[in-house]
Amino acid sequence: MTKIVGLYPGTFDPITKGHTDIIRRAAKLVDHLVIGVAINEQKRPLFSLDERVDMIKDAVAEFDEGARAAVTVEPFDDLLMSFAEKKGVTMIIRGLRAVSDFEYEFQMVGMNSFLNDEIETVFLMADPQYQAIASKLVKEIARLGGKIDDFLPPSVVPKLIAKYS
Template sequence: MADRIARAGVYPGTFDPVTNGHLDIINRAARILDRLVIGVAMNIGKGPLFPLEERVELVRAETDSIAQRTGTIIEVVPFEGLLVGFAREVGAQVIVRGLRAVTDFDYEFQMAGMNRRLDPEIELLFLMASEGNHFISSRFVKEIARLGGDITSFVPRLTRDRTIERVRVPNPGE
């Protein structure tokens, strides 16, 4: 039997913070791919809540169990620049993207066309968010946390604790 070529993919995002929706896509991509590189984008323009190093650390911590359970090699790597360049750099043949709604599709469709033009050898794999996660976004998680709401059902425990710690405004008497 000939050796099978390992299927490698990249799942990019800012992961600020990593949500249960992200983990759902990572878990499902890990069942399809042999190696998954999670590219944590620098993206300072979005004004991240967490510094890049902490986002990388949180994604690693939250994905260790997925790698162990699926047997997929999962790497978490910071990156900046063109996504297709990053995909080439890490040897990925596939870019994984999650879709939540029609509005995501419009944006992703345009980005897919641009990436395809930049490197036609890299395929795009779109995974629909699971029913329980289709409404979760990092932006909403941060907003709910800032306003004192409960984010327990949107993010894993470590990420929840760090997010609350980061947005917590100390009382003047503390």
């Protein structure tokens, strides 16, 4: 039987409870889940690549048992489909919060299928309690001194607060 390798790519600046919800659910669908941390300096991340990788590893370590997948966290700075091919990925996992997410993701699936039509993209709808969470908004709340505990894994909260103190 073929091993199902999933890839959940993103910038994760920082990882939110919305991200961890998708990771937790995706880990039930695959044998190995690679969380691909995009370097993408164009987005001007608040956290360094190493900080983002460490935060994701800490957040994933907080999970309860029950996932069937081995989960690894790996940075990448090349084309998503090239990274996916290197990792033997059979499925790209994307989270959707709203219709606007779908429009962007629809375009990405079309382009990615031109690059490699053997890798499928699977969409997981965000849990309703996490649909409004976006890293960009959480950073703005933290910058202005607002409460961020409901949006982030517990291990991430002090790290984001420290960036703005």
